[in-house]
Each structure stands twice: as C-alpha cells, then as structure tokens.
Amino acid sequence: MNIQFRESSEAASPLTTKTAIADCDIHPARATRTELYPYLAKRWQHHLEIYGVHAYQGMMEGPPYPKAQPNASRRDAYPPEGGPQGSSLSFMQKQLLDPNNVQLGVLNPLNTGQGIRNHELSAALCSAINDWQIDKWTSRDKRLKASIVVGNEDGLSAAAEIRERAGDKNFVQVLLLSRNVEPLGQRRYWPIYQAAEEAGLPVGIHAFGFGGNPITPSGWPSYYIEEMVGHSQCQQSALASLVLEGVFERFPKLKMVMIEAGFGWAPSLAWRLDKVWQRLRSEVPHVKRPPSEYIREQVWWTTQPMEDPERREDLFDVINWIGWDRLLFATDYPHWDYDEPLRVLPAGVSEANREAFYLGNAKKLYGLS
C-alpha cells in the first residue's frame, strides 16, 4: 500500500539479506513533456502541440477521475534531480531495483499511444515509446526488460510493430490495456495475438486504458475508488471475451498475463464460465474445451494489487485454486498502491512456492531461465 513521506525507504531494506526477485510491473515515466519528441516525426510533434492526443475520454490533460496522489504515485518517489515519479533510472535503481534485489524488472509504460482516437498518431507514439524504452532504460540497465507497446485499436499496424521488434532481446512481451473500444476477444485484435504468438512473446493485458465505454455496465460512476476497483471487473470481462471468442483455441501457443488487475477473482470467473458454458456451448462451438482449461494453461497473473483479506491466509485458498506456478510478483512501482516485496505474502509458504512466486515463474514465462 501507499507509503507516504517515508524518509528513506531504501535504508529500511538491507540489500545483502534479500533473495532475488522479479518485478513484473514497473512504470517508467518521461521526465519532461517532450521527452518522446526525438523519436517522433516533426509532423507528429506539431500535431501534438496543436491538437493533443485526442483520447477516448474528455480531458485534454490528466485522468477523468482525479487520482489519489499526483501521478497516482508515491510521494517519496520523486527523483532528486526533478521530474515525475518513475522518470529517473538512477533513482529507480536506488529506490527499487538495488534494495529489493530485483533481477528482472518488466517495464510497462502507460500514457503512451494507446487509447487514442487517431490511429496513425497512436502507431507513431507507440513506436516512439518502444525506442525510448531501449534508449533510456533497457540499454542502461540489463535487469530491465521492455514491453512492446502497440496501437491497440488498429490490429494490423500493431502486428507490424510486433514483427519489427520480434527477436530484439530488449523486449519480453507485448503490452495491451484492458479497456479498449471493444472487448479484447474481438476479431479486430486478432492480428496482435497472431503476431505475438509467432514472435513467441506473451501478451500482457494491463489494467486501465480508454475505449469510450463507461467503466460499469450501468454507466459512469462517481469516484476514483470505483474506477480502481472496477479495473478488476474490466479485466474479467476482457478475459471472458478472449475465452468466449476462442482466442486461446485459435492461438494455442499464446500466453497472456493479467497485469495489475488482481487475481482473487480468477477462480470464481473460471467456475462461472465453465458452468455457463455447459449450458450454452452450442452458441460458441469454437470454444471446444471448458473455459477453465484455457485459462489454466495460457494465463498468468501479476500479483499487485494483492487482495487484502481480513484473514490473510485466506489468500492461500485462492492461490491454490489458481496454481502457484501462475503468479508473477509485481510492485507497480512508483504507483501509490505499491506492494512491498517483503510484506506481501503471509507466512507459511513453502520455499519452492516462494521462489516461483517471486522469481521462477517470471523467468520461465519471459524466457530468461
């Protein structure tokens, strides 16, 4: 959870005693508004100055629901040299990577070219952010790996971006957001899955995004907390769509990672899908097996924000139902709802499960064993 105004979070974490971990959800930020411009054609620089990004939401700047804190990020994560939280590699090393002994850090840039209405601009911004990830981050710290950000609403240009980056060891996954113009199983997104499967890259579906749809099926709610909690419902609907459209059946080698949407809901959703599929499978003959089987075989989950039961050990039931081999530890650095590696798991986990949870599953999934 949030750690406000902590004097020296790195001092509290002695490096030498910690076992290595993977952090599968780190959010790198731009230090300045124009930091991407060197990677963008002049045309798009002018376009951005005049028209902005023209997203699937109304605000020219900032989110529709004001965050709980500036940039939704920890107040102790402002780099000493200035700029927003998450914008400095050296401070990220000092505050996150070194003290927590992060051996693998997966970058998931937000506020990129995704969720904007001009699809050409979307593609240009995504390509720029991918170049920027290499220049500013992965080429300077080998622990960090990038995600291929793709223009989500135009499957063909997204697939082209994936093919261009395929084989580049800076990248370990393709990144989509959960909220799009249509549910993610729809055909317009299939070229993305096909290209990712061909490239042998998992597709990470990170919570958030904009597609113009209200964040509840009953319209727009009032509060930021409703948006935050609602991301797990969006993720469930996106995953249900992927299963029911037959994406996993059609792309059997495709792996998907549910990022920052929680995982407590996974068993219930899978049970519900199985039960309803038994009744209604004649409507979806392309879904050939019980939905839970596709989910069990092809879906992984990052841990943050870990659900917070009153009795913390209740979480073990849910993890056992999902499988200890499917969870990927993540902090969500530098966001305010950061999960602290040392405190996140209740006591009573076997050494093998602990290792898988913190590191082994991620290395295996991302091909870094």
Place this chain on the structure above:
Amino acid sequence: MASLIAGAVDCDVHPAVPHLTSLLPYLNDYWRDQVTTRGMVDLVSQSYPKNSPIVARPDWRPETGKPGESLEDMQRHVLDPFQIKHAICNPLYGVQMVFSEDMQAAFCRALNQWLAKEWLDRDPRLRGSIVIPTQSVEKSVAEIERCAQDRRFVQVLMLVMGDIPLGKRALWPIYETAERLDLPIGIHAGSAYHNPPTAVGWGSYHIEDYVGQAQAFQTQLTSLIVEGVFAKFPRLKMVMLESGVSWISPYLWRLHKFWRGVRMETPWVDRAPHEIVRSNIRFSLQPFDAPPDEATLIRLFDHMQSDELVLFSTDYPHWQFDGQDALPEGLTPDLVRKIMIDNPHATYPRLI
C-alpha cells in the same frame, strides 16, 4: 447431498408475461391504443431469450408458450415438490428497456397489477416484487407507494444494469421509500441495454452477457457502498438476485484494500465494506457458481465469515440445477436452515 427442508422461502422465481397484449387489460385507453396502433411487439430482453438453454430447465420447459407463464407448472415444478412456504415472484419482462419514462411507468404499473391479479391472487404462497420505472425517480416512488399498500409485495425490483450506477444520489428517494415501507431492494441480473453490457464494450454472445452479470453486480456493490447508501439508510436491505456467490469474498478483499488506501475520497463510508455487506446485503443461492465439491464450498462459506448472506432460491424456471439438487454439496443442516428459512425471514420483514 444436503437435505431440503419444508417451509422454505424461494427468493427468486420468474413468472412470465405471455405477451405484451397480456398487459392490455391493465393499461389505460391511451396506452392500450399506443400499443396496438404502433404495432408494438413483445418486450423480451436479450438477457433471457426464450429458447436459450439457461432460460428453462428441459423438464420445466412447456410445450408451447414461455417458460414460467403457467401457475400450474410453477406449482407442479417448484412450489409443491420443494414444499415452499413462500416464493417471491420477480418478473423479468423487458419493461426497463423502453426509453420513455411515461411508457415505462405505464408498463410497470400494468405489470405489477398483472402480477397481483394473475399470480398473487391465485396462490397464497406467492409474494411479489414491485417493478419500477427507474428512468423517473418520482414515478418510481409513486409506484412503490401504490403497490406497498398490498402487503403481498415484499420488495422493490431493479436490474443490475440500468442507466446509472445504483449508488448515485439521484436514486436515493427510491431507497428512502423502500426503507420506510419495509421493502428490501432486489437487484436482479439483466440489463436495460442502455449501456454496453460489459465495462469494456459489447460482446458477441448471449453467453458473454450472462457471464458478465457477475461483474455488473460487483460494480454495483462498489457504487452502493462508496456512495454511502447504507450510511444514509442503515435499515435498508438489498438482495443480489441471480448474481452468483463465489466472487463475493475476493471482490471484497480488493474493495477493502482500496477503501483503506483512498477512503479520504468518500469519508462518509465509516465502516469497512465487508461489514456493510454483512449487515445490509444478501445474495440468492442460484446460480451457485462453484465446482460441485464439498471442500471448495466449505472454504467459500468460511471466506464469507457469515452464515447470513445467502438466501435460498431455485431461480425457476432457469436451468441452474437438475432434479431436486437446489442445494450445493457440503452445507451443514444448520446452514441449510439459515439459508432456506431464517435468512429470508430476517431479510424480508413483510414475510409472515
């Protein structure tokens, strides 16, 4: 399997309106004329296509007509064999889909009159839910007050997917009226289709809409809790009908985490969400969306940390179980009694 006990309350049965023309006797001249002159067709919601397997159990499906349209069938299929003391009728006729608040109000009033005359009058075990025209809060309140004079109406019925989130302040006069008149608010699966049926847009399939009901209930619980409905109306009970139950605890664990993190945004929420749910929210048993093994069931009920949350339902005529297997495996006799008798009576003050 756990044994059913006699004298239960079935909190979710669905009498079907045979056709829009069945409501004509309950409409005034103007609306009767509107229906006929404009050639209006039957209001069947996509949430429940008549021939969908889930909409009627094979042995409960009539040879002709809509599943659930015959009282004799309901008596033969559920009221008699399950030895039901009371069954609460929740009509799912598609009146919520129309866009005119005047038309919606006329249809709701006709539907409620039809229910009283053609069902409640004909079997003393039956109780009713008041269907309201939610597009007009004023008209909804008037309809609740009109129907509430008949004590056989025991709750107010709303759909889980409507025009605005259910916690929104604009709807609070409905809740004030319901609390005052000892009526819980029943929130039933289904959409008015005034918004996309998922928070990520329109899916392709009926099965997708049905699976998505559970996510809709989750977003509505968040709205109801964080807007402060139960701080304002502490005696008000809400019943999630045909919602599923296996998602409740993990959902609350997430809500609790964010409530702890950003409660400064909604300072009137002065109790933890799980406490609010335990005091004010109930869930109908069917569809029981967990695997049919006792070990899982025991863990799920233990996670809830309450034996008061679940109310018995058959969801007649929907196909959620076969034979008499309305109770999932592994419930103790004490819990069966709570679910089938005690919890419904504690929830619905008008049941006697």
